[in-house]
Amino acid sequence: GNSVTQMEGPVTLSEEAFLTINCTYTATGYPSLFWYVQYPGEGLQLLLKATKADDKGSNKGFEATYRKETTSFHLEKGSVQVSDSAVYFCALIGFSGGYNKLIFGAGTRLAVHP
């Protein structure tokens, strides 16, 4: 079946450090991949997406590349800020039971300190 696995958190970094949050997936076919971000007490916001192999999604300094050969979609940012502290969810759209289902990883909490 379809599934998403993320690295466990929390990830704790100092401001301006480099960020990597690992995400790997299992799916049939070529699903679209997404990163969502959830700030405290809020809903999820779409951060970036990629729809085919070798696509790079980017937004607000975050990047992720769709790697079909390693079934990965790791999130990276070159220099994090305190305001990036949030929970990050990797997700894919898988077709199951007659509809397109958004399948989430468990989320990775990021804490950035000044």
Next chain:
Amino acid sequence: DGGITQSPKYLFRKEGQNVTLSCEQNLNHDAMYWYRQDPGQGLRLIYYSQIVNDFQKGDIAEGYSVSREKKESFPLTVTSAQKNPTAFYLCASSLLKAPGPYSNQPQHFGDGTRLSIL
């Protein structure tokens, strides 16, 4: 601005009581979804609807009910049969292109409703 509005932001339920969470969208999206999020966990799908007057059970539908009488609205009722209702509930919507395995339409989320037991 277009978006998804969930209300109330906080809700309290007494024993044996049904409560209804509101979700309204003005994005003209066909599909709407309800998720449950428990502390430190990911999202689990409760119900979804692709068109008006039609909806399907997700992974954890027991103890919940929904209706889709209008395209813009998808209320969720947490019934007394749901024995552990304390959670953060998120509503989402998306465009619905032709169903199939390669959809790339992202879901847009509301700000959530936090439900607690009195």
